[in-house]
Amino acid sequence: YEQFLGEVNVHVFEDWCGETVDQLRKDQLFPLFPHSRTTINRLAVYPKWENYGLRIFGYLHPGENGEYIFAISSDGNSEFWLSENESPEGLKLLAFIGKTGTEWTAPGEYEKFASQTTQPVHLERREQYYFEIIYKQSKGMDHMEVAWRLNSEDSSFEVITAAYLSLYIDDSSSMEMDTDTISQTLATQFLSPDPFLKPEVDMVNEDPRDVIYKIPLLNDSELQDVVPSCAYRPIYIFDNATIVRYEGINHVRYSTIYPNDHTRLSDEDMQGQLCFYKNDERGGFDSYLKIEGEPEGKTKVIEGEEPKKNPKWNQVFNVNPVDFNSKQNDFCVNTCKKAGNIIMQKKDAMIIVDAFMRHLQSKPNNDLVLKRVLNVEKKYNDTEGTRYLIELEMENREGKSVLMSKYLYSGAMKNGDPLVLCNAKGFAWNPEVTVHVILAVKNQGRWVKYFIKELENVYKVTGDKNFNIIIVDFNSHDINIEKELKIAKLPSYQFKKLDGRFAKAQGIQVGVDLVRDDNSILFMVDLHIHFPPVLIQNVRKHCVQGKMVFAPVVMRLDCGATLEAPKGFWETDGYGLVGIYKSDMDRIGGMNTAEFTDKWGGEDWELLDRIILNKLEVERLNIRNFAHFYHSKRGMWNKT
Structure with a gap:
């Protein structure tokens, strides 16, 4: 016990951006995989660093019985947690600086925010009390201090020093990957977002394809003769016998998919968004606005004031719906790294689905009914035809869901040619x-x-x-x-x-x-x-x-x-x-x-x-x- 006196544990998490303590909790390495483990002999740090987080923990040993008031100060957000005894299970958040990342204090500034100081806490001299400090620093002057004082008029805050501290555990000799000694407490838990709040990014919304593995797969033998067989012909391969070093990346083609999987990063800043629209063949937005007449109405002139120079608030124009997602191509996906997958229009996907279902329903003893279209992927070549991966949730006669996941082909078609589906020999997963x-x-x-x-x-x-x-x-x-x-x-x-x-x-x-x-x-x-x-x-x-x-x-x-x-x-x-x-x-x-x-x-x-x-x-x-x-x-x- 005595060899633990005079220090507390510090776990350091490096190179993680963000300014809030909650942001640190979202780090995949927190709290089990700190980049380094060390100790300090007073509750104050000033490492002159950036983009890091700290977990400081150990025991407090009061010098006398009485009521204590704690205070925390930091540039960046921080939290002070204290247990009512030596057990980590009794931790409670008693003081903090900020929740948004914009809050900060100067060194030793303990009364800027009401949340910085605690209510009086009664502590006993012969007891030890488990505590934790969570601190997140982004950029700027980094510092963090925890101080205390007795609940009396003539006392003042002082940083807690070695005489009142001890380690929670001696992990200085632990292997970096030894997680058995690292406790997880209320202070380290990831705070789940409010389930009633709308996600910030569309891509985190649930998509049936994310859990498609839960649907039992229909045996391919049950679909053997639904469409006729045909010879396999690759949709896109490189024709030459030689290639310039590293040129292969320019000869890869993306498939289009349906429905929209929201892989386009549409929440990004305007500059990041423009690359998506600039790849449209028309370029710019003016061509999508159809001016239909002169501005309507008159500008009201107030006596003594100059008339407004822009009556165009009433400009008459029209717009047509534009599906930008389906207008993208391989070049856009490669150069605009926010674009995500190329999205197929519903009508194009349903032509294939409907054609397949007609084949299926024409077969005797068929008991499968289409429940929903989960996924359609399309790869097109104007000379070789089109390959599809079709994934449909079907319902059998027992009312149970089964998954149909199958590659289908259609030959190259000219305008007016009927759609003919076939099953390419040897092309199946x-x-x-x-x-x-x-x-x-x-x-x-x-x-x-x-x-x-x-x-x-x-x-x-x-x-x-x-x-x-x-x-x-x-x-x-x-x-x-x-x-x-x-x-x-x-x-x-x-x-x-x-x-x-x-x-x-x-x-x-x-x-x-x-x-x-x-x-x-x-x-x-x-x-x-x-x-x-x-x-x-x-x-x-x-x-x-x-x-x-x-x-x-x-x-x-x-x-x-x-x-x-x-x-x-x-x-x-x-x-x-x-x-x-x-x-x-x-x-x-x-x-x-x-x-x-x-x-x-x-x-x-x-x-x-x-x-x-x-x-x-x-x-x-x-x-x-x-x-x-x-x-x-x-x-x-x-x-x-």
Whole structure:
């Protein structure tokens, strides 16, 4: 006990934007994965830093019995929590500075806000009282102090010093990834948003596609003869025999989808929004306003005043409805990183759905009834025709929902040609195929633990047993990854340890070589990613052996942005996250480990070049809730 006296615990969370304490609680690493653990010997800090958060905790030991008044001061928002005894379970918020991030105080300024000071609290000299301080700093002068005084007229506030402090726990020797010693209390809990408030961003609203895995899948054999078969013809492949290095990114085409999945970042600032509209073929907005006549009415002139120079408030004009979402193209999606998926018009989607349903209803003994259209994806080529992925929720004769998820083709049509649907031979997705999620890492322990927890959640929510985690570790010293995998609740995993400096291409290829089943899918990923539960099934749907690979687009979140308030941009230039069958990966030669030996950056584009040269189609879509968290690059991929 005595060796704990004179200090309190400090956990530091780096490189996280935002000015409120609630913003710190939204950090994916808070409170379990601090970037550093240290101690202080008085409740005052002045590190001259920015974009960080602190959790300070330990015990108070009053010098005498009596009523105490506490006060907190900080530049940035902060909170002081105190328990009625030594137990963290009795914590109560007693004082705080601000909730919006605009509030601040000068050093030692304890009476600027009423919320800064507490009501009198009775403390006993021989007791110890657990406390916590949560502090969030953005930019500017950073400081935080907690002071106390006796509840008497002649007392004044003094910063609480070492004589009255002790540690909650000695965690100075703990491994960075040891979370067993980190308590979670009321002070650390994420404050959920009010369920009655409308979300700030449309994309966080529920979409049936997010939980489509909950609907039992209709066996493809039940749909075998609904439409006639036809030969597979790729919708878009690269025709040349050679390609300029890194030119493959210019030969990837996006599908259009229905209904709107709200992946367009429409809450962004005006400058960010203009790129979306500038890509419209007309350019600007004036051409959408149709002036229909001279201004109506007269301007009233008040005696003694000059008449107003603009009577045009009554200008007569008209506008027609414009569907900007469906007017976008691949160029817009790639260059305007706020645009999101290209949205198909309802009439275009329903033409295909209605045609399929007519085929289905013409079959004898059919008992399926259309309940709702969940998802339609379309890829078009004016010479080869159109491919669709159609996903319909159907109801069988027992009244139970089933999911129809199937690729269909229609040939190239001239004006007036009837729509003819067919089932392309050999082009179908396998709902049972194993997906191997491959990750190469070094000294990123806190994020590796987060990665494992994310995939644990996918397994817990979906019950999907047909995926396997492969982690290749370049001798990390901050975490025992194999131990973490053993205790995790995952369907299966593989682990390989390598020596030497981190080499991403080599690490991925080692993971690829661990897969023995040529008929399984490799999904190569990065750290710092949120995996929506539907993602693994999405990878299966968009990978077709010998024919198509999947390169889902991840949303790169801004510093301080969260899944609940996702601000950022779509990483349309990145191809580091890609799904491909093992047989196809072997056929194109795997990762380029000869050239990318001890560097990374560009290995994904080089791999894409060879995918395209080998006549594989590349499916590309922005995936809702598939997000890359902002993170510090400090100490990343230690080269030693």
